[in-house]
Amino acid sequence: xxxxxxxxxxxxxxxxxxxxxxxxxxxxxxxxxxxxxxxxxxxxxxxxxxxxxxxxxxxxxxxxxxxxxxxxxxxxxxxxxxxxxxxxxxxxxxxxxxxxxxxxxxxxxxxxxxxxxxxxxxxxxxxxxxxxxxxxxxxxxxxxxxxxxx
Amino acid sequence: xxxxxxxxxxxxxxxxxxxxxxxxxxxxxxxxxxxxxxxxxxxxxxxxxxxxxxxxxxxxxxxxxxxxxxxxxxxxxxxxxxxxxxxxxxxxxxxxxxxxxxxxxxxxxxxxxxxxxxxxxxxxxxxxxxxxxxxxxxxxxxxxxxxxxx
Numbered sequence: 001x002x003x004x005x006x007x008x009x010x011x012x013x014x015x016x017x018x019x020x021x022x023x024x025x026x027x028x029x030x031x032x033x034x035x036x037x038x039x040x041x042x043x044x045x046x047x048x049x050x051x052x053x054x055x056x057x058x059x060x061x062x063x064x065x066x067x068x069x070x071x072x073x074x075x076x077x078x079x080x081x082x083x084x085x086x087x088x089x090x091x092x093x094x095x096x097x098x099x100x101x102x103x104x105x106x107x108x109x110x111x112x113x114x115x116x117x118x119x120x121x122x123x124x125x126x127x128x129x130x131x132x133x134x135x136x137x138x139x140x141x142x143x144x145x146x147x148x149x150x
Numbered sequence: 151x152x153x154x155x156x157x158x159x160x161x162x163x164x165x166x167x168x169x170x171x172x173x174x175x176x177x178x179x180x181x182x183x184x185x186x187x188x189x190x191x192x193x194x195x196x197x198x199x200x201x202x203x204x205x206x207x208x209x210x211x212x213x214x215x216x217x218x219x220x221x222x223x224x225x226x227x228x229x230x231x232x233x234x235x236x237x238x239x240x241x242x243x244x245x246x247x248x249x250x251x252x253x254x255x256x257x258x259x260x261x262x263x264x265x266x267x268x269x270x271x272x273x274x275x276x277x278x279x280x281x282x283x284x285x286x287x288x289x290x291x292x293x294x295x296x297x298x299x300x
Binding site (some may be wrong): 028033034035036037039050051057058059060062063064066067070073080081082083084085086087088089090091092 | 186216
């Protein structure tokens with residue numbers, strides 16, 4: 001498989017990938033460890049909350065999305081060197097047990113690093129979708145990508 | 151314990167709280183499920199990476215920070231109704247096994263909701279610190295907070 005370097009990345013390229021089935025067991029496990037707010041841990045309390053039913057932690061949605069991203073990086077040979085951060089992140093709709101998530105990525109910017117000649121920086125607009133095609137989470141990620149070795 | 155409503159929140163208030171010991175076992179468990187990049191899962195590969203040693207997933211740092219936030223919300227009676235998102239997020243330094251994390255929060259903005267008279271919106275500048283006092287993650291969070299019932 002060829003490696004996808006900074007030079008190979010085209011602005012405007014859209015990728016759709018991933019399929020992650022959200023289970024109640026995994027939601028409760030994550031919430032118990034990291035986000036034990038009642039609308040994430042207690043079905044009765046969640047029914048009375050603004051969400052209307054048990055929904056998962058936004059950080060869990062981020063983590064599940066990351067697992068699809070890493071699988072896609074490995075499948076496409078994307079020469080990622082990690083991310084310094086996100087420009088923004090919106091949790092737009094709650095994620096419920098039984099939802100099936102996927103990802104849509106669009107490359108919106110690329111530039112060479114001034115301080116590190118061996119890498120470039122890209123901005124990716126990233127949507128996490130549910131099985132109805134609704135966007136549940138949206139963010140703009142910054143990523144470092146290796147340049148093609150000379 | 152009194153509940154801390156929107157009306158009780160003061161701009162400029164700084165809170166320091168939390169103590170979360172990062173273990174290699176938990177880092178590897180999280181990375182195996184959600185972020186299996188080699189610098190998060192393989193000690194030898196991590197030594198050769200830009201990070202210099204096995205470091206945890208940025209989403210794990212977010213999740214550990216959330217667990218400290220929720221514990222603090224419960225301890226202070228903060229009437230949080232969840233978060234619509236973040237304005238930005240920066241992973242500034244890697245987090246290693248053995249690090250002990252804590253949180254510093256500053257309330258930087260508050261305004262009433264136009265569409266929902268029973269809640270207000272606040273912006274919180276949030277730093278996750280390591281045991282040396284270095285900021286490892288920084289973000290600005292938006293949160294919905296209940297108003298005092300009339």
